[in-house]
Amino acid sequence: MLPKGKLPVVVIACQVLEEMLDRLLPEHGRSVSQVTFMDYGLHRVPSKMAGTLQEALGKVEEPSLIVLGYGLCGNGLMGLKAGKHTLLVPRTDDCIALLLGSYKAYRHEFATVPGTYYLSKGWLEAGSHPLSEYEEYLPKYGPKEAMWIMDMQYQNYERLMLVTHTPADLVEYRPAAQQVARFCERWEMRYEERVGSDAYVRQLVEAAMALSQGEELSQAARRDFIVIPPGSEIHQDQFIR
Amino acid sequence: MSDILEQVSTAIIEGDLDEIVDLTEDALDEDLGAEEILNGGLMAGMDYVGVEFKAGNMFVPEVLRSARAMKMSMEILNPLLVESGVQMMGKVLLGTVKGDLHDIGKNLVGMMCEGAGFTVKDLGKDITPEEFVEAVKEFGPDVLGMSALLTTTMRTMESTIKVLEEAGVRDKVKVMIGGAPVTQAFADQIGADGYASNAASAAELAKQLVSQA
Known part of the structure; x- marks a missing residue:
């Protein structure tokens, strides 16, 4: 059962x-009481994700509607307990759907070329891509060995795909993405660009506002989001569409 | 453990290519049997790598290097093992299901299984149920490992198991599954014999499944 009445909204999301969110949340003024962005690198060790997020949840004192800006992330969210809070989570495997704008768009891209490596503004800024990985291995292993590890x-x-939300960002981040693309040419990866959309994240914020006001989610929203009532926890099968 | 086996094991753990071939030959020169070197040196090293990888103390590059060192040593030992009629662990067939590419994890599973003494055949990515059936018939594996990266493609594992049943080969292999969104509950639900959450556990699971057969 979802709690009756109004709940404060707390956002705990990946930096990506x-x-x-910085752009979309202010549209809802003071209704969001707290926003925490978690380190990019969290998804690299999914087995430690739930623990870290549980800790962040534990710091929220008042029973709240907690918006999790994550996907299933390699089962990283599995076992996360709502406790006294209500959790709202996008029903998606990972953040790519959130960057592209919808689950459908992600499915389309995945079905077209399953072997796609995605780049976003956030990932480029955080240095999370094959080129920076190679540069990280270089001093440790030397060029030949570092490249072998990359090849493996x-x-x-x-395919390498840059996803941004505005055409302006595409122009701004293209040089950095193309640098990665040139590096990835050794595996014959082709470079593509997409202007994604903030639609999925916008719907997430709207769903949060509705729930926090004690309203029900629309049928469409129930397809795209998972609501975990107090006392329950996140399971993998909730993400299966 | 003899000094030389300890050195072999250390070279595996460190992924030391310069040393591993010489050390393997040194061990043979000391009159150690190929099986003894495999168990006491190579597998001892890979077991350690598996434990450390699972614990998050070793990472993908290190495991890749260890697995490659193992492979180089095995190239020397294999003919001797075959000659002396040593029973290998068995055969593992791997593949990523249709519509999916889950390469890094699956490749590591292959390497860890080789490290555990299995003969491994990797079909690669985007494998249709029919291709799996064909390969099971041809290769005759003890264990079939399937992987998927997304909740959507994960379901293809279920249909692949059904096609194996229809082709009458399901009871000839143990099926293990893995990949980012896969869980034990899902494995149970689709009638797989096991699930592993990482490459080291997958090799362990393959050993267990073979001993059950």
């Missing part, structure tokens, strides 16, 4: 959504 991981990828 920071720019979008990426040789079957086919």
